[in-house]
Amino acid sequence: LAKRFLGLEKNIWIEFAALAVEHKAVNVGQGFIDYEPPQYLIDFWKATVNDPNILLHQYTRGFGHRRLVEAISNVYSPFFNRKIDPLNEILVTGGAYPSLFNSFHGFLNHGDEAILIEPFFDCYEPMVRSSGAVPRCIALKPTPASIDADISSSSDWVLDKDELESMFNSRTRLIIINTPNNPIGKVFTREELEHIASLCQKHNVICISDEVYEWITYDPTKKHIRIATLPNMWERTVTIGSAGKTFSSTGLKLGWTIGPKHLIRCCQIAHQDCVYTCPTLPQEVIARCFEYELTRLNSPECYFNSIPSEFIGKRDKLVQALKECGMKPVVPDGGYFVLADFSQLAGDQFQSDAEDMKDFKFVRYLTKEKQLATIPVTGFYTAEHRRSVDKYIRFCFAKKDETLDKAIEILRKLK
Numbered sequence: 001l002a003k004r005f006l007g008l009e010k011n012i013w014i015e016f017a018a019l020a021v022e023h024k025a026v027n028v029g030q031g032f033i034d035y036e037p038p039q040y041l042i043d044f045w046k047a048t049v050n051d052p053n054i055l056l057h058q059y060t061r062g063f064g065h066r067r068l069v070e071a072i073s074n075v076y077s078p079f080f081n082r083k084i085d086p087l088n089e090i091l092v093t094g095g096a097y098p099s100l101f102n103s104f105h106g107f108l109n110h111g112d113e114a115i116l117i118e119p120f121f122d123c124y125e126p127m128v129r130s131s132g133a134v135p136r137c138i139a140l141k142p143t144p145a146s147i148d149a150d151i152s153s154s155s156d157w158v159l160d161k162d163e164l165e166s167m168f169n170s171r172t173r174l175i176i177i178n179t180p181n182n183p184i185g186k187v188f189t190r191e192e193l194e195h196i197a198s199l200c201q202k203h204n205v206i207c208i209s210d211e212v213y214e215w216i217t218y219d220p221t222k223k224h225i226r227i228a229t230l231p232n233m234w235e236r237t238v239t240i241g242s243a244g245k246t247f248s249s250t251g252l253k254l255g256w257t258i259g260p261k262h263l264i265r266c267c268q269i270a271h272q273d274c275v276y277t278c279p280t281l282p283q284e285v286i287a288r289c290f291e292y293e294l295t296r297l298n299s300p301e302c303y304f305n306s307i308p309s310e311f312i313g314k315r316d317k318l319v320q321a322l323k324e325c326g327m328k329p330v331v332p333d334g335g336y337f338v339l340a341d342f343s344q345l346a347g348d349q350f351q352s353d354a355e356d357m358k359d360f361k362f363v364r365y366l367t368k369e370k371q372l373a374t375i376p377v378t379g380f381y382t383a384e385h386r387r388s389v390d391k392y393i394r395f396c397f398a399k400k401d402e403t404l405d406k407a408i409e410i411l412r413k414l415k
């Protein structure tokens with residue numbers, strides 16, 4: 001194995017997706033939807049496959065299928081308050097994963113520092129490390145009042161301003177933020193984003209903004225804010241989106257990076273000698289989906305506007321069941337995951353040790369013995385900060401009611 005990958009062998013998705021399948025567990029772990037995507041997506045797939053334009057079966061433009069980058073530009077320009085240049089300010093990739101990879105590898109030099117906010121989507125750390133840079137991590141911390149509460153909110157988890165400021169130095173090349181956040185569901189406030197933005201400007205740092213859950217927020221007073229739209233931030237931000245999340249179809253594996261030409265150019269160079277171009281047919285399908293949504297962007301029927309109402313009832317149902325079985329849920333303001341503190345329920349049975357964290361042990365136990373698959377939260381932290389959160393596991397509620405009901409049935413029997 002190449003040295004740059006040493007120490008990066010473990011991956012929570014590889015382990016826990018397989019474990020769920022092996023034990024035929026009710027899967028409320030991995031973030032994928034187990035029911036139909038929007039009907040129009042299926043109709044556009046059929047129409048695209050049957051399209052007489054046989055060139056749709058061949059390579060398309062390397063940095064993004066023309067019809068798709070135009071559609072992305074048309075949909076996103078109003079949200080970024082500017083006309084996004086489809087050819088120079090958008091890069092289409094094989095999902096948010098490669099968008100992240102291209103960004104880290106396109107921006108980071110050996111020895112640079114990248115600031116990560118814990119909990120972070122787990123791949124950020126290995127991607128930074130394999131680029132030769134050094135991750136510097138700062139954890140969101142629950143407010144003292146929320147720590148022992150039977151139910152708390154993702155907005156109770158906050159950054160210490162001074163600590164954040166102390167992370168920046170002359171080696172800092174970038175910071176990555178994820179709002180709405182996976183796994184905790186925090187939607188960063190304008191004030192929090194303004195503070196991050198001011199530090200980026202003061203220290204001349206790039207911001208990568210992972211916004212794959214951009215359309216999924218639940219509280220009208222805590223709307224998603226794009227950091228790239230704050231004053232002087234467009235020039236130093238790349239924003240990442242995912243068709244898998246946007247159209248509830250994670251198998252699509254299609255994503256995009258949006259940003260100023262000089263930053264997108266770095267991502268293009270990392271992309272061009274890796275995949276060169278993404279599959280044409282899915283790009284054509286997603287272009288048609290975006291064009292369709294563009295015709296109803298301001299109506300409640302638009303999928304981007306209706307998706308939270310599809311999930312909020314599921315969130316509340318799961319939260320209630322978690323409370324009833326003796327766990328302490330952290331109710332998310334966005335995304336489709338909920339964290340739960342299981343310490344009261346599990347007692348002293350599971351303990352962190354040199355081998356393994358308590359939450360990993362509990363998740364393995366639930367999956368193997370109770371056929372309930374969830375995800376351990378310490379997987380979203382660096383080794384130094386894991387212990388402080390080893391009492392939490394993550395549930396995904398983007399599941400059909402039948403799946404949630406089965407999960408709730410198992411939770412009831414745990415008590």
Ligand code: PMP
Nearest residue numbers: 095096097121182212242244255
């Ligand atoms: N970022 C976050 C925060 C995620 O939760 C995910 C998982 N969907 C990704 C990136 C990767 O998305 P994709 O499946 O489009 O590669």
Ligand code: GLN
Nearest residue numbers: 013029030031032182396
């Ligand atoms: N983003 C999804 C999650 O957090 C899936 C990640 C994965 O399977 N690699 O569950």
